[in-house]
Amino acid sequence: MPTVHFYGKVLPSSTHLTIIPIPDIKTDILPLGLQMTFTINIQDCSIDMVCEINKLPMEHFASIHARALDMCRGAIDIFSFSTGVGLTTILEYFVHEDGSQSPILGNHEYLKPLCTAYSLNDGITSAQIREFVLKNHELYMALNDLIMAITIPQDLRMNCGRALDGIRRLIGGADAEKAWPKVQTALRADRAYLKFITDNARGQRHGEHRNLQGEMAVELLTRSWILMNRYFEYLKRKQQPLPETEFPLLKG
Numbered sequence: 001m002p003t004v005h006f007y008g009k010v011l012p013s014s015t016h017l018t019i020i021p022i023p024d025i026k027t028d029i030l031p032l033g034l035q036m037t038f039t040i041n042i043q044d045c046s047i048d049m050v051c052e053i054n055k056l057p058m059e060h061f062a063s064i065h066a067r068a069l070d071m072c073r074g075a076i077d078i079f080s081f082s083t084g085v086g087l088t089t090i091l092e093y094f095v096h097e098d099g100s101q102s103p104i105l106g107n108h109e110y111l112k113p114l115c116t117a118y119s120l121n122d123g124i125t126s127a128q129i130r131e132f133v134l135k136n137h138e139l140y141m142a143l144n145d146l147i148m149a150i151t152i153p154q155d156l157r158m159n160c161g162r163a164l165d166g167i168r169r170l171i172g173g174a175d176a177e178k179a180w181p182k183v184q185t186a187l188r189a190d191r192a193y194l195k196f197i198t199d200n201a202r203g204q205r206h207g208e209h210r211n212l213q214g215e216m217a218v219e220l221l222t223r224s225w226i227l228m229n230r231y232f233e234y235l236k237r238k239q240q241p242l243p244e245t246e247f248p249l250l251k252g
Helices: 058-083 109-114 123-134 137-151 153-172 176-187 191-205 215-236
Strands: 003-011 019-029 034-043 046-053 088-095 101-103
Touching: 003 058, 019 058, 034 058, 046 058, 046 088, 058 088, 058 153, 109 215, 123 137, 123 215, 137 153, 137 215, 153 176, 153 191, 153 215, 176 191, 176 215, 191 215
Parallel strands: none
Antiparallel strands: 003 046, 003 088, 019 034, 034 046, 088 101
């Protein structure tokens, strides 16, 4: 069986967390025919997860990585629960059978062109957006929810939904029934376009955890990025509805 490793770390490193090696954690992903056995080693906050797997189709690496992260987070969360110390788990490198390493990055290149409200190369627009975000805690939290959606894919549905709820509160206030029509008008998006995000988030918010990948994940992230970008444009235009000539109605 192929044997590979995941290397990572536990933060904050000042905890110097060490856990006695946990061997023979067996799990599988039945729809993909994958069977895995993990051994978790954590020494002074450095993680080395050994994974024996019946096959290693790299097209399913995202699923393998997600399962490895779940196993590692679970072991560390048990420690956190018993001590009351909040810890973050990061897997940074994948080590192939031949010993070569590949960085594990949450890259979603298709999202990059969707950010048009500002450019990091344009000091004026980036400073404008930075001021909006850093001076408004609710906006910061909504934006952070989106970033967590691509950082921890297991929580993608919930974080996209929560980010949109944050935008809804920012535009229309706490009364959701009254606020959603205001969001539709301000950002030029119909009800169905928004409901695709909120409906997909509902199950995970109520304890139904499912690692979402593929076309559905891409669509959720794409819609969420477009709406956040439009909200930035809405702020730049002094909270006036976006013009139809520049922002066609999002249908959905």
